[in-house]
Amino acid sequence: xxxxxxxxxxxxxxxxxxxxxxxxxxxxxxxxxxxxxxxxxxxxxxxxxxxxxxxxxxxxxxxxxxxxxxxxxxxxxxxxxxxxxxxxxxxxxxxxxxxxxxxxxxxxxxxxxxxxxxxxxxxxxxxxxxxxxxxxxxxxxxxxxxxxxxxxxxxxxxxxxxxxxxxxxxxxxxxxxxxxxxxxxxxxxxxxxxxxxxxxxxxxxxxxxxxxxxxxxxxxxxxxxxxxxxxxxxxxxxxxxxxxxxxxxxxxxxxxxxxxxxxxxxxxxxxxxxxxxxxxxxxxxxxxxxxxxxxxxxxxxxxxxx
Numbered sequence: 001x002x003x004x005x006x007x008x009x010x011x012x013x014x015x016x017x018x019x020x021x022x023x024x025x026x027x028x029x030x031x032x033x034x035x036x037x038x039x040x041x042x043x044x045x046x047x048x049x050x051x052x053x054x055x056x057x058x059x060x061x062x063x064x065x066x067x068x069x070x071x072x073x074x075x076x077x078x079x080x081x082x083x084x085x086x087x088x089x090x091x092x093x094x095x096x097x098x099x100x101x102x103x104x105x106x107x108x109x110x111x112x113x114x115x116x117x118x119x120x121x122x123x124x125x126x127x128x129x130x131x132x133x134x135x136x137x138x139x140x141x142x143x144x145x146x147x148x149x150x151x152x153x154x155x156x157x158x159x160x161x162x163x164x165x166x167x168x169x170x171x172x173x174x175x176x177x178x179x180x181x182x183x184x185x186x187x188x189x190x191x192x193x194x195x196x197x198x199x200x201x202x203x204x205x206x207x208x209x210x211x212x213x214x215x216x217x218x219x220x221x222x223x224x225x226x227x228x229x230x231x232x233x234x235x236x237x238x239x240x241x242x243x244x245x246x247x248x249x250x251x252x253x254x255x256x257x258x259x260x261x262x263x264x265x266x267x268x269x270x271x272x273x274x275x276x277x278x279x280x281x282x283x284x285x286x287x288x289x290x291x292x293x294x295x296x297x298x299x300x301x302x303x304x305x306x
Contacts (some may be wrong), residue, residue, distance in 0.1 A: 002114065004226060005139050009116070012146040019146060020118040020135060021100040023047060028133065030099075031123045037067065040131060044071050053141035055079075055110055055293070058131040066089045067131075070110075077110050094119035094132050114139040116302050141213060142157050163224040167217045174213035181206030188251075205257075212246030244288050251281045 009016070027043040037059070044057045056070035056077050059259050064086025069078045084092050093101040100120045108115040116139045122131040137145075171201035187204040261267075 004107060005114070005143060008143050009139060012143065014095075015146045016116070016142050017100065017102040017118070020137075021103060021120075023135075024100055024118070024120040024133065028120070028122065030121070031125055031127070037131075041068065044133070047135075052265065053137065053145060055108065055132075055136040055138055055141075058134050061092055062095075062129045062131075062132060062196060064088070064132070070136075074186075082215050088117075090109060090117040090119035090134055090158070091132055094121045108138070110136065110138060111138065116142055125206065142259075160225050162222055167220045169223070170213055170217045171295065172221070174210045174217065177206050177213065178210040183209060199294055202257075205253050208246055208250040208253065215246060216236065219282060241288070241292065244284070244291070248281055249287065251277060251284070 027047055032039075040059060042056055043061070047086055048054060052073060054072075055074075058070045061067050066080050066083045066085060069081045073079055081255045090101060090105050093103075098121055101119060103117045103119075105114040105116055107113070112140065115136050118135045118137070120133045120135075121129055122133060123129055142235055160279050181203050184206065185200070255274050255277035258277065259271060262270045262274065
């Protein structure tokens, strides 16, 4: 899924740039005494054979014009000579920053799939720009390259299966609780003449608990299986807030039910237990407020290396 892949790329972006920088510098020096095009192409052929997951390798002149056809394992991709790429980020950023740069994912003109491009500027001994070497890699392949081992990928997939099973089990629990809540309502509340306040509270608690479990299922499936991250504008997990809020509401209703029960039975001495429960609800509310404050992205300044 595209959203999951974009999120994965955001997490491994700097490792990806470090790997591609290493790939360039191991085969090409940033400053070469005689960077003849023939010697550059020889090194690019070595890179293409070493890393078969690349879509294309090509060379731009100082004005951003492509001076060779793409070097690629796919014959249909061996085109592009004469194309002007001076408006592309991988060209002007590499020229401006004078180092290897990596673009954000964008639709490839070769494959129509999402890809990223690394640009590496090449200078002579006097510091005059001669070429910008570019590598196109599909988004899928750059993620695979930066994942450590096959065992890691297996564990990620295994974790998704396990989380899916837990989500399914919790969904069944939520369904059972929901059915009992509805059943309790119709058994005791369908006839307005037979309404029992205690039974209504029980139905409300069961339905609220079912909603909280369902929110938990959504959180597990969306974040652990699909790789989504649902957050509010300030960076707080929206689903987690809803889940904790449902728990607080359920406990508050239970405390209110205890007050009515003890008052109806003239057990005023036991009302203290309802007060304890209200105190617990207050602590949960304070904890929820602290969670929202501490996880808010507006309160945290993150400095990232370029």
